[in-house]
Amino acid sequence: MSVVPAEVLQGGARAGRGGLTVEGGELAPRARLLPSLAAVYRAQLSRARVARIPLLFVATFQSVGIMILMRGVVDGGREAQAVVAGSSVLVVAFVALNLLAQYFGQLRASGGLDHYATLPVPPAAVVLGAAGAYASFTVPGTVVTAVVGCVMFQLPVAHLWVLAAVIPLAGAALSGLGAALGLLAPRPELATLLGQLGMSAALLLGVLPADRMPGVIQYARDLLPSTYGVEAFARTFGARPDWGGVLLDLGVCGVVGVASLALATWAYRRAAVR
Amino acid sequence: MSLDIWRGEIFGLLGPNGAGKSTLVRQLTGLMRPDSGSVEILGHDIVRYPERASRILAYLGQESTALDELTVSLAVETTARLRGLGLRSARGERDAVVEELGLGAIASRPLKKLSGGQRRLACFAAALAGERPLLVLDEPTTGMDPVARRAVWGAVDRRRAERGATVVLVTHNVIEAETVLDRVAVLDRGRVIACDTPAGLKEKVAGEVRVELVWRERAPVEVAAVAALRAGAVESGRRWSLRLRPDEARAAVAAVTGGPAFAALDDFSLTTPSLEDVYLALGGSAKGLVKS
Numbered sequence: 404m405s406v407v408p409a410e411v412l413q414g415g416a417r418a419g420r421g422g423l424t425v426e427g428g429e430l431a432p433r434a435r436l437l438p439s440l441a442a443v444y445r446a447q448l449s450r451a452r453v454a455r456i457p458l459l460f461v462a463t464f465q466s467v468g469i470m471i472l473m474r475g476v477v478d479g480g481r482e483a484q485a486v487v488a489g490s491s492v493l494v495v496a497f498v499a500l501n502l503l504a505q506y507f508g509q510l511r512a513s514g515g516l517d518h519y520a521t522l523p524v525p526p527a528a529v530v531l532g533a534a535g536a537y538a539s540f541t542v543p544g545t546v547v548t549a550v551v552g553c554v555m556f557q558l559p560v561a562h563l564w565v566l567a568a569v570i571p572l573a574g575a576a577l578s579g580l581g582a583a584l585g586l587l588a589p590r591p592e593l594a595t596l597l598g599q600l601g602m603s604a605a606l607l608l609g610v611l612p613a614d615r616m617p618g619v620i621q622y623a624r625d626l627l628p629s630t631y632g633v634e635a636f637a638r639t640f641g642a643r644p645d646w647g648g649v650l651l652d653l654g655v656c657g658v659v660g661v662a663s664l665a666l667a668t669w670a671y672r673r674a675a676v677r
Numbered sequence: 678m679s680l681d682i683w684r685g686e687i688f689g690l691l692g693p694n695g696a697g698k699s700t701l702v703r704q705l706t707g708l709m710r711p712d713s714g715s716v717e718i719l720g721h722d723i724v725r726y727p728e729r730a731s732r733i734l735a736y737l738g739q740e741s742t743a744l745d746e747l748t749v750s751l752a753v754e755t756t757a758r759l760r761g762l763g764l765r766s767a768r769g770e771r772d773a774v775v776e777e778l779g780l781g782a783i784a785s786r787p788l789k790k791l792s793g794g795q796r797r798l799a800c801f802a803a804a805l806a807g808e809r810p811l812l813v814l815d816e817p818t819t820g821m822d823p824v825a826r827r828a829v830w831g832a833v834d835r836r837r838a839e840r841g842a843t844v845v846l847v848t849h850n851v852i853e854a855e856t857v858l859d860r861v862a863v864l865d866r867g868r869v870i871a872c873d874t875p876a877g878l879k880e881k882v883a884g885e886v887r888v889e890l891v892w893r894e895r896a897p898v899e900v901a902a903v904a905a906l907r908a909g910a911v912e913s914g915r916r917w918s919l920r921l922r923p924d925e926a927r928a929a930v931a932a933v934t935g936g937p938a939f940a941a942l943d944d945f946s947l948t949t950p951s952l953e954d955v956y957l958a959l960g961g962s963a964k965g966l967v968k969s
Contacts, residue, residue: 429719429810430732434761442758442767450746515742521706522759523731676708676727 433523443524443532451540455502462497463544466490469610470552479556481637482612487552488637489610491566492573492629494544496605499578501598503537507585508594511674520675530582530667537581538574545570549636562639565649572656573632577605579663580628586670609633628663631656678714678869680862684810685837687844691854691952692864698847699739701864702815705845706736718811734811735760737804739819741788741796749791749799750775750784753806760807767806774802777835778828793820801829808840815847830857851953863956870959875952882950882958886926890917890933891944902932911957915943920954 473486510516519529545566553560581598588594608616608624616624624630635652638644678701682688690698703709704716707727716723723730744752753774757767775784780802788796801817812833818826836842848854854861855875862872871878890896890906892915898904906929910917921929926947933942950958 430721430729431807431809432761433732434759438763439759442755446747446751446755449748449751510742513742514738514740517706517708517736517738517740518743518756519759520708521731521734521736521738522756523728523761524759528759676710 439524439528447536466548483556484637484640488633491549495541498541500581501602503581504585504598508591512591526671534578575660576628579667582667583670586674628659686859689858689861696864697867735804735809737814745789756803757806813845878955888919889946893943897941900938
């Protein structure tokens with residue numbers, strides 16, 4: 404049966420209801436992008452603090468554990484650099500991709516998106532605020548992993564400052580992807596699964612040294628947005644880092660980040676009004 | 678289905694679960710586009726411009742998942758900011774609403790850690806933050822204790838009296854509908870089966886009396902008078918509910934309180950009809966309305 408509603412909410416201009424006229428123009432202003440982004444960011448960071456600290460420990464231990472395992476496999480040089488860079492960016496993938504996909508998947512399934520969809524807030528503010536909060540939340544874990552890795556593999560810590568660019572750029576790319584997966588997945592379990600798969604891909608393709616991979620897998624590695632963050636970071640461990648290459652990798656990461664956040668924003672719009 | 682809601686009134690959508698109340702509300706709030714028909718709020722075409730709904734109305738849905746992990750005060754403040762308020766006015770609004778609803782003691786606790794009724798009140802507070810001329814509330818008092826309910830209806834009344842706010846209220850609670858609504862549309866299976874003031878609706882069944890019978894173990898259907906009553910009774914366990922004309926009601930009570938049926942009778946009552954009776958009289962399919 405199809406319901407055909409025609410409801411009218413008018414200003415009282417009904418016969419016998421006084422002489423009021425139907426008024427228009429009572430539109431409240433829209434919330435502007437930056438203030439609402441800041442509000443979403445702050446709220447998300449606060450809930451991440453409450454709910455996600457144990458998971459951040461898990462992410463950090465996982466990365467440190469992988470580096471311990473890889474110590475027996477790689478013997479210094481470029482491979483060690485790739486392992487440390489990959490493990491550090493893996494923390495970003497765990498939180499920004501995996502956990503954000505889960506969050507948006509559950510929010511969508513439970514009807515929680517209605518809250519945002521009935522507020523005059525730009526979709527980009529909701530997506531960017533959440534993505535930014537999740538990405539910032541990865542900072543301590545990523546730094547700890549990088550420092551532990553440098554000590555473990557005797558790599559220089561002089562250029563760890565590059566993480567200040569790697570985390571936001573890789574974070575944007577991965578959290579945009581995570582948000583899009585969560586919002587597009589038809590069921591929350593599927594969102595969780597996709598998030599986990601994305602993280603596994605980041606693990607396998609990012610941590611293992613690329614030179615030992617078959618050609619097909621290397622292409623897959625090139626498609627993964629976190630790869631460029633890993634590459635940029637790994638380059639800075641060299642005796643004389645190729646800064647042009649670092650910038651190029653970070654640039655690719657940034658472009659992918661913008662694209663994946665745009666995708667996530669589109670996915671949000673699509674999910675909010677069904 | 679066609680409904681007109683007047684400015685400044687508290688308009689109710691009453692019906693059991695699955696009657697189409699939430700669908701209607703989702704269309705009103707721009708969350709869902711109707712297959713056909715029109716939705717107009719204060720002169721704005723919501724079917725054509727669904728995003729305008731968020732600039733005219735505040736919506737309290739049934740889910741709190743978007744706010745669950747925030748503290749009450751941050752949930753209210755964030756919602757106010759996302760309704761377009763600046764930081765300072767959002768905080769002012771937060772303090773005022775928290776105070777108005779008596780949420781001060783739990784303001785710094787996450788919604789997740791609160792009881793169902795408290796969480797509902799916190800979500801209601803978020804809906805009030807940042808003034809809107811129209812409030813759309815989907816079962817706002819579910820799980821609330823009487824104190825919280827009074828806080829909700831007090832806040833709704835103030836917004837109407839002082840600011841001329843209009844309220845659309847979804848409910849399946851008959852008592853609530855009778856006491857707080859100016860007008861009510863009774864919904865059943867996607868149709869409006871009546872729309873009037875609660876008193877006007879009750880006029881429709883004014884000639885009837887509700888008789889409730891509760892049997893000790895089972896109804897003594899071997900008694901002819903009781904067997905005759907059974908045809909018109911809605912049975913739920915040991916409880917029978919009947920709508921009868923006053924003379925029929927008197928006869929029914931006489932039959933069950935005298936003679937062999939009385940031994941099997943645990944309790945009985947006679948009441949004037951409620952909106953539930955209206956709903957039943959109009960052909961509603963009964964199950965799911967709440968009286969508390």
